[in-house]
Amino acid sequence: MLKDITMGQFFPGDSLVHRLDPRTKLIMVILYIAALFTAKSYVSYLVMAAFLIISVRISTIKFKMLFKGLKPLIIVIAFTAILNLFFTTGEHVIFEVWRIKLTWEGVRTAAFMLVRLVMLIMGTFLLTYTTSPISLTDGLERLLNPLKKIKVPVHELAMMMSIAMRFIPTLVEETDKIMSAQKARGADFETGSIFQRAKALLPVMVPLFISAFRRADELAIAMESRCYHGGEGRTRMNVLRMEKRDWITLLVGVLVLALVIVLNILGL
Amino acid sequence: MSKIIKTENLVYSYQAPEGELPIRVLDGVDIEIESGTFVAVLGHNGSGKSTFAKHLNGILLPEGGTVYIEGMNTQDEKLILEIRRRIGMVFQNPDNQIVSNIVEEDVAFAPENLGYPSDDIRIRVDEALKVVGMYEYRDHAPHLLSGGQKQRIAIAGVLAMAPACVVFDEPTAMLDPKGRADVVNIIHKMRDMGTTVVLITHHMDETIDADRLVVMADGKVIMDGTPAEVFCHVEELRETRLDVPETVDILYELNKEGYDLDLKALSVEECAQEIYNHFN
Ligand SMILES: Nc1ncnc2c1ncn2[C@@H]1O[C@H](COP(=O)(O)OP(=O)(O)OP(=O)(O)O)[C@@H](O)[C@H]1O
Numbered sequence: 001m002l003k004d005i006t007m008g009q010f011f012p013g014d015s016l017v018h019r020l021d022p023r024t025k026l027i028m029v030i031l032y033i034a035a036l037f038t039a040k041s042y043v044s045y046l047v048m049a050a051f052l053i054i055s056v057r058i059s060t061i062k063f064k065m066l067f068k069g070l071k072p073l074i075i076v077i078a079f080t081a082i083l084n085l086f087f088t089t090g091e092h093v094i095f096e097v098w099r100i101k102l103t104w105e106g107v108r109t110a111a112f113m114l115v116r117l118v119m120l121i122m123g124t125f126l127l128t129y130t131t132s133p134i135s136l137t138d139g140l141e142r143l144l145n146p147l148k149k150i151k152v153p154v155h156e157l158a159m160m161m162s163i164a165m166r167f168i169p170t171l172v173e174e175t176d177k178i179m180s181a182q183k184a185r186g187a188d189f190e191t192g193s194i195f196q197r198a199k200a201l202l203p204v205m206v207p208l209f210i211s212a213f214r215r216a217d218e219l220a221i222a223m224e225s226r227c228y229h230g231g232e233g234r235t236r237m238n239v240l241r242m243e244k245r246d247w248i249t250l251l252v253g254v255l256v257l258a259l260v261i262v263l264n265i266l267g268l
Numbered sequence: 269m270s271k272i273i274k275t276e277n278l279v280y281s282y283q284a285p286e287g288e289l290p291i292r293v294l295d296g297v298d299i300e301i302e303s304g305t306f307v308a309v310l311g312h313n314g315s316g317k318s319t320f321a322k323h324l325n326g327i328l329l330p331e332g333g334t335v336y337i338e339g340m341n342t343q344d345e346k347l348i349l350e351i352r353r354r355i356g357m358v359f360q361n362p363d364n365q366i367v368s369n370i371v372e373e374d375v376a377f378a379p380e381n382l383g384y385p386s387d388d389i390r391i392r393v394d395e396a397l398k399v400v401g402m403y404e405y406r407d408h409a410p411h412l413l414s415g416g417q418k419q420r421i422a423i424a425g426v427l428a429m430a431p432a433c434v435v436f437d438e439p440t441a442m443l444d445p446k447g448r449a450d451v452v453n454i455i456h457k458m459r460d461m462g463t464t465v466v467l468i469t470h471h472m473d474e475t476i477d478a479d480r481l482v483v484m485a486d487g488k489v490i491m492d493g494t495p496a497e498v499f500c501h502v503e504e505l506r507e508t509r510l511d512v513p514e515t516v517d518i519l520y521e522l523n524k525e526g527y528d529l530d531l532k533a534l535s536v537e538e539c540a541q542e543i544y545n546h547f548n
């Protein structure tokens with residue numbers, strides 16, 4: 001059960017998308033989101049959809065996997081769509097019951113919002129599916145490096161993120177073990193009211209936290225023993241390097257955004 | 269031979285809860301370790317072995333006395349990286365020593381911290397992984413490996429610094445017999461390569477190949493000599509809640525029955541030979 005929440009899933013591969021520098025991919029996602037939120041017309045949505053589909057095809061990631069990723073977010077997406085459906089003001093009323101009005105404008109906005117969210121999530125998932133957590137944090141650290149000048153602890157944040165990702169599987173495994181141990185003693189996590197179930201989880205959380213603190217303590221000592229002293233003077237074995245393909249990809253990203261803006265101006 | 273480690277009257281107490289006296293864990297430890305030797309450390313639970321180990325690379329600083337690593341005082345803040353580069357540490361729980369989701373990235377952690385150029389790091393990482401026999405696993409995720417394999421990764425992570433000495437604090441305590449044997453083999457290999465090894469352990473049989481055996485009790489060194497010399501003192505060891513290897517135990521029990529066997533036969537072969545010789 002717990003094994004299903006593998007955050008930041010990564011499917012190793014050797015496609016162009018996999019081989020791009022993580023910084024390129026991060027910037028592409030930003031450009032892509034910006035374009036999605038600029039897009040207003042059917043034509044621009046078509047452009048965005050084409051861009052997404054082509055990217056996914058190049059990445060060799062199966063659409064099925066991307067849709068699977070959507071599942072846990074269905075409620076959020078549906079909620080947003082319904083909100084847009086009934087709370088958009090407009091003239092072309094389809095029907096009106098009591099004070100709830102359904103308008104053509106509402107349907108349009110809701111549909112756009114739905115498509116926009118689905119595409120947004122699929123785009124970001126394409127990033128996490130094709131980029132290993134470690135190169136993702138590396139890329140993030142390098143991208144945010146200029147912020148060090150204004151005293152943002154970029155290195156520390158990146159280190160925290162990568163350690164968190166390193167320990168998620170370990171802690172998930174441990175939670176499973178503790179839960180089995182408690183079940184063997186008659187604990188019941190599946191029945192009862194939400195309140196009762198939450199209460200049953202307490203004997204799981206306490207040992208988990210105690211062990212997590214002990215781990216943190218030991219890890220800190222092990223890191224110091226291996227000469228860790230912050231980001232200063234630290235080098236990397238695998239240095240990120242922007243290749244020609246990265247610059248070309250970024251150019252494509254900028255062009256797509258520009259195209260969407262032009263389409264907006266032309267009113268298409 | 270030069271002394272890599274030297275402690276002088278080392279004293280340390282942990283902070284006690286409000287209102288209680290601090291507990292003195294190290295109570296005047298004087299020890300000198302020669303470069304290139306394999307030293308095993310035994311002692312009952314809570315005798316201060318881990319506390320002693322943590323003084324050797326400046327994780328803990330002495331409350332009294334001094335610790336010198338190749339002549340460098342661990343209390344000198346400017347030397348701390350130099351000291352940690354020379355003294356590697358391997359701890360009990362492999363899970364809590366691994367920092368990265370990829371084996372080779374983890375092994376690269378120490379040389380990266382030391383600021384070596386990337387091609388140099390690459391060479392060190394590959395070499396360290398080959399020494400521990402985990403080169404084929406370089407792009408695996410550590411959490412999918414067995415305990416023994418994880419511990420070998422942790423050792424590689426230390427070896428990548430090319431330390432002069434590696435301190436092992438109960439490295440086999442959480443491993444299955446296969447994992448234990450692998451780690452013990454690596455320790456022997458390191459000794460053969462000329463690395464100084466300090467091995468803290470509760471397994472008697474891991475100590476019999478050491479050049480020297482140090483026994484700690486209540487924060488003091490109570491015995492120090494070759495394993496054969498130390499294990500002769502069966503009574504004394506038992507008084508400090510320690511045991512002796514099974515081989516020594518057999519010979520000792522036979523001696524109690526009135527035989528006159530030499531307790532210095534530590535390995536199984538030597539022990540068998542000793543008994544065989546005696547009864548011939
Ligand atoms: N962080 C700490 N704070 C307070 N007391 C501690 C701390 N760490 C250890 N101690 C105490 O110091 C004493 C010596 O501990 P130490 O870990 O050095 O023993 P050890 O010989 O390594 O034992 P073991 O064989 O169980 O590993 C113990 O009584 C322990 O309870």
Ligand SMILES: [Mg+2]
Pocket residue numbers: 317318319437438
């Ligand atoms: Mg200990």
